[in-house]
Amino acid sequence: MKDKRNDPYKKSESTIIKQTGKLKKQAQQTRCRKNRETTKKMPASDIEKLIHELQTHQIELEMQNNELLKVQQEIEESRIKYVDLYDFAPIGYVTLDPRGIIVEANLTLCNLLGIERKHLMNKPFPLFIANEFKILLLNHVQKVLSANTKQRCELMLLKKNGTPFSVSIESIAMHDSKRGFLCQSAISDITDRKQIEEELRQIMSSISDYLWSAEINEKSQFTYHYYSPVVEKITGRPPEFYMKGPEHWLNTIHSDDRDRLSNVFKKITTGQLDHTEEEYRITLPDGEIRWVRDSVLAKKTGNKTIRLHGVASDITERKQVEAALQKSEASLVRAQQIAHLGNYEWDIVKDSVYWSHENYHIFGVCPKESIVTYNTFLERIHPDDKEFVRKSIHEALYEKKPYSINYRIVLPDGTERTIHSEGEVIFDDSGRPIKMDGINQDITEKVLLEKESERSKHLASLGELAASIAHEINNPITGLINCTQILINKSPEGSKEKDLAKRIMKEGDRIAKIVHNLLSFARPTCKENKEIVHVNEILSDTLVLIGTQLRKDGIKVRLDIPQRLPEIVANKHLIQQVFLNAIHNARYALNQKYSSTHENKILEILGEEIMLDNWPYVKITFYDHGTGIPVKIRNKVIESFFTTKPRGEGTGLGLSISYSIVKDHGGKLMVDSIEGKFTKLSIILPAKSRL
Template sequence: MRATQSFRCLRCALIPVGIALALGMLFWVADAVYGYLSFSERVRFLLFEQPLTLWDSMFYRIPPHDLYVRIAFLVISVFAAVMVASFVVRRRQAEARLERVNTIIGNSPVIVFEWAGNEDARPTFVTDNVLSLLGYSAGELLDRRVSIQQIIHPADLDEIRAEIRGAIEDVNMVSYALSPHRIFTKDGDIRWVDVRGVTRRNSNGEVIQRDEIVIDVTEQRLLEQRLQEQQKLESLGVLSAGVAHEINNPLTGVINYAELISTLATDSKTKEYSGEIISEGQRIARIVSSLLTYARRDVDDRGFARMSDLVDDVLNLVGSTLRKEQISLVVELPDDLPQMVCSHQEIEQILINLLMNGRDALNQRFSGYDEQKQLKILGQKISKLDSAFVRFTVEDSGIGISPEIATQIFDPFFTTKSRAEGTGLGLAISRSIAQAHGGELTVEYGAERPTRFHLDLPAA
């Protein structure tokens, strides 16, 4: 395309030059013929009718040959002026159209790339709005200060190169679409992009250029992931309801029989053991009750809630897991905290995610029991922007968070865990849920300080 554009520009410049040369040659020949035919007349005019003054030379007594030359010069000058004016007007119109196209592309989410050829080729053109996606200017990419291998995520690079190679080798393929893949921005953030392109081939079928459009689909991927998470929650709710009902019926019988044994027992040991059975049975009943409550809630069903109730429900679900891993829990919730209007299930989802992240951080620092292996859940009422908020704080004394990680910790698909352990969406989804409630999820970190996540929600 660039070669074609260069040829067109050269042709536009050569056409007026060629016309001017043709007119000049025509004038040259005509002047020579006229000079030859009118030589004697010119001599007679100069000898007997020569101009006496400058005024005569300009207007009244103009030699015939000079009159012809002047008229021809005026005609050629006017013609040249028209040609130049036409060229300038067309150029300005083209520049205006180009500026409009650049403005449209610059304000659109679509980024246009042109590549010289194969999968290792360098870009020959990129629109300026690439800065908004990658953080790199068009000049940095065109000057090859940044390679495409540095931008595409290593886990996706081989697959993308193979797809481009396939599009190049298949001579019948004109258009192609690459699999959605991850890229790194200049700041180290991860974005998902969708790429579609066309190949341009020469007469031998060789690819001489690839034109691609790149669209940022990170938000779309995040929404899809949220939908999947909600579907998982709904499935978990159905499963929890079924399991809870199956456990509840025999559990009621176990507790009733234990109470009967306790009533009929005559020795202290039997009473003690039956009391333990009743106590543990009631604990299981509370867990079952929490599962049923969780299963019956709609994700989008918001209502009044107290922090203490939300925390109790969450601890009924994950408390045994934390205790099994020798993590002690400290819960400090003032009695006078105001209520909130929220989706119980979504806020519980945030709290579970924060507690599980804290558990992972503690397990990385402490392999077994330690008195510092502790998770804290704190609550307080705060004021922000002249409005009352309820703040949940989940604090852990784990390995901590570095400043580099803290700047990216809420970014979609960012994770310090392996692919098998996490998707990098837990905190991103949690923050989006908090924002949808008119609240905020933030992190407080520092050297030799506990890591604290603050969930602030508007008070009712």
């Protein structure tokens, strides 16, 4: 209900009518008094005329009075409506003087406070404000009156029972004819809004990402509108830091990422990008580095402004996991490389195969150039082993037998490798094979070591036998040669006896040489002390010894030995023996293929420094385009007493002895050959720094 008793504007209609009637009566009395004084001196005709005029004026006054009453009634009705609107407005209204005293207040404000209007009027408004906001209210009033512009603030009011609630106050200055300038304020209850804001703040604080928004106006001026509180948790800096401008954000970015992000920022601000997702590092105030993923959406509006909305996430943990995973993968790749072991996954239904990087390397396939299938795998299998592999896989797929086999593969350059393969087949509910996972390991070196071990045992046995035979033969042959020399000395020149003696001497020397080779084979460590030598020097001396024979056979020698090859520690004479044997074998192969001179009758001798197991080695390769070595006997060429030469032209000890000498020097002897095309004999010796 309206509180009419305390309405400062309320004046009843009857009061106005009484005042109007009183004025009318006073006017009539004055008029009558003046008429009596005047009519005493006037003639009757003039009096009659005057009476008529007065009656006319009376009618006009009555009409004006009625109009005035009508206007006053309309004004009163408007005033009543204003009072209703003022009192029952949805927001509270209060008028304060410069000291903060309440001059006027509507019923809405009274209801907000729970206090009757009579207890508010002429009271200091700060009495109804929470203590911490009293000064704020007084400053607000002074600012309104001094600035003469609308001002806004938020504070806490107190209900009659002391319960605080949040309000928003908007005020303007107004002038009152009696009181001067006053502060007229509109008060809105924002308790619900504040509660929603607090709930939203808690929600925003609880999520792991922070949100931000900004705007670029038509003058390319950049303004941040919002940063959620989580930004401080992620970046170590509060929202206020970033609200200062984009340069503050750029300064937090890691120096290695700053230029890239600066370019992206320019593209967004110029409208070249409407969305992007960037990952970059930031530096926290304490120097810690964190990774952030920032997703940005840019939207142009009709007034040529660009509104930006972003969501940023802390992806440091993900990056650390990725780095650990990459390190793990790199370690796995390295481990597979060291072990020469690759893994595969075969989707049998789709016939698609996944190979690890090392698996590609093992099979000599380029990952970027080939799509691996089951047939790709079969194409690499050695012809003699292909059917065995097919059968083994078939038994694993359809008979559920274990799959663990060894087989040979042939690489594109003709090199053979031995592979150990294992696999596990996965079946569906019906028992149909759908997938096969497994590993392939290059065990070529292992197989060679096993063969070498067997060969070493065999050589040891043969060495003991050879030493025994050599000793048994050496003494008699020495006596035979000595006796033959006596016969040669005593026989006349040109005699048949002397000729026979020389023949005996020649064959005796050949037997002595064989015995010497047998002893070298039996005791390769019985040699002169090793010394620091240069391979070039040994090779030059070797070519001097055999150069005449090579030229006589029409064999051209091409040397490619760098002068800066590292020195080696070796027995010069034994290594020369190895080189001589290699050249003799190449010479024999070239002469077998080319009986006379030919443009391809060439022996290439190549030298290079290589690294094996992170150690330096010197590699000398003797490369001829002769008859080559058949595949079937390629692995036998370094076996003792094995030779491809006709009877009487070789003992089969040359490469065996060379192999033993090189091994004794801590090196390797390797043979690579294709029948009818070429043979490469590589002698690998440790460099001086290795020993």
